[in-house]
Amino acid sequence: MKKQFAVIGLGRFGSSIVKELVDQGMQVLAVDINEDKVNEFAGIATHAAIADTTDENTLRSLGIRNFDHVIVAIGDNIQSSILTTLMLVEIGVSHITVKAQNDYHEKVLNKIGADKVVHPERDMGIRIAHNIVSKNVLDYLELSDEYSIVELQAGPQVHGKTLIELDVRAAYGCNVMAVKRGDDIHVSPAADEALYTGDVIIVIGADRDITRMELDLFDDDTA
Numbered sequence: 001m002k003k004q005f006a007v008i009g010l011g012r013f014g015s016s017i018v019k020e021l022v023d024q025g026m027q028v029l030a031v032d033i034n035e036d037k038v039n040e041f042a043g044i045a046t047h048a049a050i051a052d053t054t055d056e057n058t059l060r061s062l063g064i065r066n067f068d069h070v071i072v073a074i075g076d077n078i079q080s081s082i083l084t085t086l087m088l089v090e091i092g093v094s095h096i097t098v099k100a101q102n103d104y105h106e107k108v109l110n111k112i113g114a115d116k117v118v119h120p121e122r123d124m125g126i127r128i129a130h131n132i133v134s135k136n137v138l139d140y141l142e143l144s145d146e147y148s149i150v151e152l153q154a155g156p157q158v159h160g161k162t163l164i165e166l167d168v169r170a171a172y173g174c175n176v177m178a179v180k181r182g183d184d185i186h187v188s189p190a191a192d193e194a195l196y197t198g199d200v201i202i203v204i205g206a207d208r209d210i211t212r213m214e215l216d217l218f219d220d221d222t223a
């Protein structure tokens with residue numbers, strides 16, 4: 001059976017979640033307090049409803065408990081976001097993802113029982129900053145304050161060299177999880193796997209080690 005999602009708040013973030021879920025063939029209920037926003041989504045989402053989701057009875061009448069996953073995308077109105085999340089937790093919704101507006105909001109959401117708190121503006125800012133600082137960093141995923149997974153673009157400096165020759169693990173303490181070459185993906189590549197210009201390598205490690213390796217091996221300004 002198709003998974004049932006409900007998205008509460010149809011601002012830019014909520015709208016894009018609704019559209020993407022629909023594109024992926026999911027059943028989506030789109031909810032907003034604003035009638036115009038709901039009308040906009042009547043032809044896009046599986047169902048659309050006008051509701052103030054801070055009211056428990058309203059949420060229950062939407063049958064919200066039966067949804068597999070509810071996404072709270074109310075950003076600006078932090079009070080409404082927190083109250084809605086609290087109601088969803090109390091009703092017993094199985095999976096709740098909430099967009100946080102700032103770090104305090106995030107803390108409260110975690111405390112009251114949101115399953116996942118996302119902070120898209122902050123996370124995208126961090127990613128873009130990494131990408132601006134080093135053009136070889138194609139993507140960046142923060143695992144903790146110290147550890148990350150990054151996608152690095154291989155340049156002429158490493159062309160034809162194997163992972164063991166580059167000494168990625170011993171010299172930099174980083175692990176190459178996969179090498180992407182065109183449409184091919186080599187997961188857990190062997191030590192004798194050679195890299196070629198244009199390859200994308202996915203590396204896990206401590207931030208400082210990744211940066212060191214990136215500057216030594218992948219920064220083509222010094223090539």
Ligand code: ATP
Pocket residue numbers: 008009010011012013014031032033034037051052053054073074075076077080
């Ligand atoms: P974004 O940053 O995603 O663009 P936004 O600034 O456009 O967000 P927000 O003010 O964060 O919009 O709110 C998102 C939506 O949540 C709005 O369309 C708003 O009408 C809706 N919303 C706010 N409070 C409630 C509520 N109590 N119940 C239902 N929807 C609500």
